[in-house]
Amino acid sequence: MLPFYQNLPFFSIMLAMLVSIVCPLVKRTRPCYNLTVLATAMLFIFSVIVAICTGLQGESFTYQLGHFPAPWGNELRAGVLEGIMAACFTGVMLLSLTGGHQDFESDIENGKQNLYFLMINLLSASLLAQVYTNDMFTGYVFLEISGIAACAVVMATQTGLAIACTIRYMIFNSLGSGLFLLGVAILYRCTGQLLMEPLHNAVMLLSAQGSMVWPMIVSLGLMTVGLAAKSGQFPFHSWLPGAHSNATTTSSAILSGLVLKGYIIFEIKIIVRVFSLELLRQWHLTDILFLFGVGGMIIASLRARKEEQAKRMIAFSTVAQIGYIYAALGLGTKLGIAAACFQVIAHAFTKTMLFASVGTLIDVSGHEKRLHYLRGSARRAPLAGAAFTLGGLSLCGLPLLAGFGAKYLIANASFYNRYLTVAMLLALAFSSLLNALYYLPAIINFWMPPLEDYPVVRSDRSRRFSLIAFMIVNVALGVWFVPIMNLLLHGIELL
Amino acid sequence: MILLQCLLLLGLIVCAASLPFIKRLLTTAIVFMAYSSIMAILWVMLESPDLAITEAAVGAGVTTVLFITTLSRIRELKGVDDDDRT
Amino acid sequence: MTEPNGRFSQWLRGETDLFDEARSLILNQDGVPPADPPKKKPKRRKTGAMLHRRYTMFHILFVTSCILLLALLLSAVMDLPTFGDPYAPSSNEVSDRYVADGLEETGALNAVAGMILDYRAFDTFGESTVLFAAAISVLFLLQHRTDSHRHAFAPVTTNENDLILQTAVRISFPFILMFGSYVVLNGHLSPGGGFSGGAVLGAGLILYGAAFGREGLSEKLPPERTSRITVICLLIYAALKCFSFFTGANHMAIEIPKGIPGAILSSGFILPLNICVGIIVACTIFNFFLLITEGDD
């Protein structure tokens, strides 16, 4: 009999799927919202248990779905890294959901809010599946699910611009998963395996013999480009600002904080578990990743400065932070991967806090989106203003905050790669400066005396709790980033 | 047998390549139906009958019917559907 | 100390905005800033020519990346194992077991149905959820906001009583249903299965819906009912598969009777799963058709 905690990854995916399937039967909004929050809380508890138990055991386990062992049947695999990532994703989902139940009623039609919660549950199900899966085709299926669910969440407000940005997002989604499936098809053609461990052995055997190396490079390139297109990486990011700025406050927080990260974790598992890092360095694919990452960091930050709307500015800064992650992946060392994972966690918490706080600031100042008219809105909603300030400073790299931890770890990881150290440090410094050039003016703008006095509106109590929780976690990440880093490094060893 | 497969593949490529140049949207839907039917025949030649039934029912049948009903909803069928104008 | 009316001290008193380059704007005495936001710098309006130039640059980039992708793929295809080669790496011990031991492990004669619904059933559960998510988002987009004015469901063909179509459908509809249900029920014995049979059933329902319009199926199968049926089938599928995954993972040897190979009621869970998937696919496809023709008017 398996120890009980090994069933938890399977239970958490099935729970999320079942809750999302049941949602259309629950007609009214409140019970559906409570069901979603309860389910996300249970997912968070399950993931924390998985992280702790695998941490104590010190080794990852595989969970065989069905009666047939690995290469024939399907399989889930969970370890310390997967546990931490799942706990972080479900935790952020829980906090952003508890804060948002007022703007569901206002933004989404009353007859269709249970369908919106269905899509949110599907997003958390596909996030967990991408973290835990050990099979490439299951990964493709859950890429599709999170693609369709994310598009449905973006168009929930049903305004003209939202639907136009949704169809653009859907085109990039289909393109991304099409390229990924083509990569899996070529890999299946060369090796005949679909599960990650036998695939790894077959790839190692083939690269040792030196036969069919070029198709494997092309297949890995296609998979990376497909996942980069879906996670809004630099050359394929044109859909991201429109999609993330036209969604409701909670959904834009979930979209940019979590959905993009599911694809990146799946990318990290493919890189580390199927093609080992040495192979990537040998094929020089890490340098291409590094190039695109740095490009994303610089150009997206430059583009963010020209934005007048608050949400679009933050969406462009998301593209820049995704560039950080891909640049850290491009360093090609285990330390670089651990730094990328820490950046994923730090960005998930910081970006969700930013979107939540800007949403509150916009609600308080009469739904005015442009930065100039949001002037002085922080004085009307001090907690949201403080959260935005903390988030902005964290992304600029102020010490004792999560952003600084991520930047420090990426810089530290770059010392182990002789060629890229200088380039990485320059890119980090320049993009941090650019971040400061558009976050600090925004922060100052929020705290200046307001133009005309809007009636002071008390931001709803639950949003207060989630903002405070985000701030605490941000500072905690900034202070204890070294122990978290060792945990992540240990997790990657087990991957 | 190989010659027939090559001809069908050429037919596929011709169908697909002609799509951007057709002006009327209804014609593109019907060319897409032809494309799916040829694909269904190819599945039979590749010895996978499940795919042939699915592709025939889904590709040629349902997808094209959805396209045509969408065009009728957009009132394209009344001959006003040069895609440059809309 | 900074002189009293220096820019910084003025900013401290909140009179000026650090970023207004246009000093004349700031110095209007009553300190009320202009109504529309002073632009950071005059925003160049995207003239037609500039738009055109940006698009051609985007097109060139797109075409070159497409040609590069084509060259990459063709060079990769040249190195792949040849088509139809019996010793290709993909026909290895994995696929041999699906065919060789497939019958006694799953009881299904059709190795593909055995693989989809028993060996790798988690993918198919994801598949049905993809269909369900698409059906719900189309419902989300096109469902009637107010059910009060249920718009008369005009069939695609303009005149209602098109005799030829209706008699043709009246003759062929039962055979389509029979063929579709045959394909679903015999999924584990002959080629077909839940997806193909469901698609055939869905296409048959669409044909009936298109021919008979209002008093046809859309009264008996409105979008709410089809999504309820889909939810029930998905729950049955999830229940069956959770049972077999859980018992499989914990190595509980609970034997599901495989029946006599070749009989309809054989191969354990595959038959009920095929029926569930068939119903899900048929309902979803008919739902798409119904919503696209009738919804949101």
Place this chain on the structure above:
Amino acid sequence: MLEHIINMRFEIAAVFLFAIGFMTLLHPNLIKKIIGINIMDTSIFLFLAAAGYVDGRTAPIVTGLGADPSQYINPVPSGLVLTGIVVSVSTTAFFLALTIRLYRKYNSLNLDKILLLARKGKEKV
């Protein structure tokens, strides 16, 4: 070389179809973009299913117990493609629903024109 091309006809055709589908994405009309995405998907499925075919073998419908695997083709790719076709139907239906809503609001199928109108906030309804 020509012999190799004839031998790899399915894969080369799939790659060309993928490129053609990728190119039709360039067309501003929404319906053409959706058909382009459909062509890309079916070309990937053609590539995947061609991986499973083995010369001189029949469809994987076993007749009795202990079937000899050397007589049947590889069932794995046709299983994957079967689920893939259903995915492309659902994405197409979602696209078409979005197109109808956009046409209702902006009376146009040209995505570039729609985005310009949407940014200027000109909704017909």
